[in-house]
Amino acid sequence: MSKDKPVENETGKTGTDFMHGLAIDAVIFGFHDHQLKVLLMRYNRTGVVALPGGFIHKTEHLNDAANRIVSERTGLNDIYLEQFYVFGDYGRSDPQPMKDVLTANNIKHDDNHWLLQRFISIGYYALVDFTKVVPRPDTIFDSCDWYDLTNIPRLMQDHNSIIQKALVSLRADLDNKLIAFNLMQEEFTLGDLQILYETILDKKLLRPAFQRKMLSLGILERVAKKWTGAAHKAPYLYRFSKNL
Amino acid sequence: MSKDKPVENETGKTGTDFMHGLAIDAVIFGFHDHQLKVLLMRYNRTGVVALPGGFIHKTEHLNDAANRIVSERTGLNDIYLEQFYVFGDYGRSDPQPMKDVLTANNIKHDDNHWLLQRFISIGYYALVDFTKVVPRPDTIFDSCDWYDLTNIPRLMQDHNSIIQKALVSLRADLDNKLIAFNLMQEEFTLGDLQILYETILDKKLLRPAFQRKMLSLGILERVAKKWTGAAHKAPYLYRFSKNL
């Protein structure tokens, strides 16, 4: 979980510290300004944009690797993470964009370089508090930033379809697991929460039914404080109750 | 998808045709005699029992590999398969049982043999028509048979917990996807179907509600024929309608 200078090993010629042929790609969702956001890496010289990802150390638990990768990019710990699919089609990874990046980074490589071989990639999605994230570039890509989900550029390899599948999984999980709160700040109004749900599900919800449902879950704690606001009744603030 | 004599390569010393460090484990569910069954491999000499599994050819799609592996063990094609989790803890695979199997099979190996290294395993579950399956052993394990889910022995590595996780996933999918039919024969009564649901979910269901729900799905086709039976009203036979 080093947030310091990345070690040489991570891009070295041998890469002997990592398992080969296996990668993790992370779809890190945030929510801000009525928009779902995804954290993406960009190599400015070539313009290649990709999902944050990484590899699994030879003695590292898979889920630990996913945590480490997401922590390194966001500066956060204890992140909500969910494995959602394994992308393993042969030929899914066109090596050319990575080749360009390596060249531009002055990393020696031939066509047998392990980063240019076939990878099977395990997809994780993460839900984070947008306001707490400090995006950090990695060894290979030199910028790391939020993109509106509705405005994702053409990404490296099959990363566009990975995002789509992550979104489908997030929607399916929304009703079963109680995970939307991971995208909110600590305290929020039911109105905020409704906008989040509407954005994720891409459909309008009726306020009374939504509030009734959320409150009946018994996982929201009403905070005594109220909102400072505008010319109308102030909404209550809630927080996710850890008492369950 | 060769159902013939397994090729030397599959267990050879080099295994160069397969991706290393990655495996597929398949939880193949069947249903018979009011019981959920799982297909398991056994090496009779050492008594090791394990899930059917296999590896991914270097140019093979991941999902194709899963299909191939399940087809090889069951003799079936067009099998319902679902990726459900990736098992990647370091140390999840105690190499000793596999070592014993290799030794007993007279396969030359030292501790660096690729089959004794760390594997990350992609879990698939399969739903098959029990009556259509012809279980086939593989290169390493010399028998392949059904076990009652309620009576699974101690399995190799973490395979017991893989089965548990598969069952949890199956239960979760049961309401969302319409997959239970894959465990039935072509024609079945609503009573049969209810017993299947009750067995999977491990709880009693009320008949009128269950029938109403199943019929309202609009995916069941009532077959004109009726059941030959006992001293009471004969139930209708249904089949899953492909017209949707």
Next chain:
DNA sequence: TTATTATTGTAACATATTGTTACAATAATA
């Protein structure tokens, strides 16, 4: 101070879904 305005919290009712009881319709057997 007192309307005005916009938005919140929630009651009240309507509709839909699911749970439960009841019973007529069989298909053999006695």
Next chain:
DNA sequence: TATTATTGTAACAATATGTTACAATAATAA
């Protein structure tokens, strides 16, 4: 032809969800 066991489904009850309505604010403007 009665008996028995089980099926198909109607009928009602209990919940859950969708919708309308409205009182309760929190600022602003008169």
